[in-house]
Amino acid sequence: MLVKSEGIVLREVKFEDTNKILTIFSRKYGKVNAISRGVLRPRSPLLASSQVFAYSDYTFFKGKSFYHINQGDIIDSFYDIRKNMNRLLYSSYVLELVESSIVEEEPNEKLFKLLIKALSVLSQMNTGFLKFIISFEIKYISFIGYRPCLDKCVLCGNEINEPMRFSKRHGGVVCKNCFSIENFNEPMDFAMLKYLELLLFTSLDDLENLKIPKDIMFKLQDLMVKYILTCLEKNKFCTLEFIKSIQNNGGI
Known part of the structure; x- marks a missing residue:
């Protein structure tokens, strides 16, 4: 089931070659650990929303151990x-x-x-x-x-x-x-x-x-x-x- 929430990336860790595991403080669900798959590939649509400080509107799929990010629409990167x-x-x-x-x-x-x-x-x-x-x-x-x-x-x-x-x-x-x-x-x-x-x-x-x-x-x-x-x-x-x-x- 897909769920949606605004969230802020607190921490990021590289996972395998092209993925990240993000710690996100979400408005609706508190702290969640989420996998952002393929984010380290060139021109990934999740790149901006998968960096520390990023404030985004996320669409998640909840797996057994992690949330999985399907979409991340940046609200403010605080660049x-x-x-x-x-x-x-x-x-x-x-x-x-x-x-x-x-x-x-x-x-x-x-x-x-x-x-x-x-x-x-x-x-x-x-x-x-x-x-x-x-x-x-x-x-x-x-x-x-x-x-x-x-x-x-x-x-x-x-x-x-x-x-x-x-x-x-x-x-x-x-x-x-x-x-x-x-x-x-x-x-x-x-x-x-x-x-x-x-x-x-x-x-x-x-x-x-x-x-x-x-x-x-x-x-x-x-x-x-x-x-x-x-x-x-x-x-x-x-x-x-x-x-x-x-x-x-x-x-x-």
Whole structure:
């Protein structure tokens, strides 16, 4: 039986001589693994829709182990992402985040729309990548069910005053009375809290006018990555490690 859905290619792997196995985040069916047969032959009609970042309208046939792509009509290739190293690296990190959390054949409409918005904005960006990524991270982790508690102590529910910390394990701000209860705390202050809330509620395409001190952005990025890794039970994100290695060597 043929099924149809919009989808975004998160990953591609060559399979045999002329085929690819694609990991696609589809709007209707969540994450699917699909074979794109003959795509590596010259003038294949599936070429554009079988590349990483491709956002297409797919027609699938569901087999025993894989979906098989019968047709792929490109909606947006996000080609401009490839014109800038920062765009490419941070877009690749966004795809890695999404692939790390979505479940096979379990749709997530909010996350799907967020990913499209993120790739669309990133394809036109030249500056402000760190601010963008933190905003994406806090929205992303909220859309997969781990929105952090920022308006009260996550442990006792009391009003937050400084000093405060952030619990990676419980997902929220911790008041000073609960420091001894929670050992998995990260540094947090009112400035970080204020800007994190702003980044959560500001649209990805409205971040340009949001001014955040660089030192706070570095702290928030470190905090968000640690929190996401804890939620997903991962040790690292390969793309982010690669970005850091390039930055340490003065590459970007």
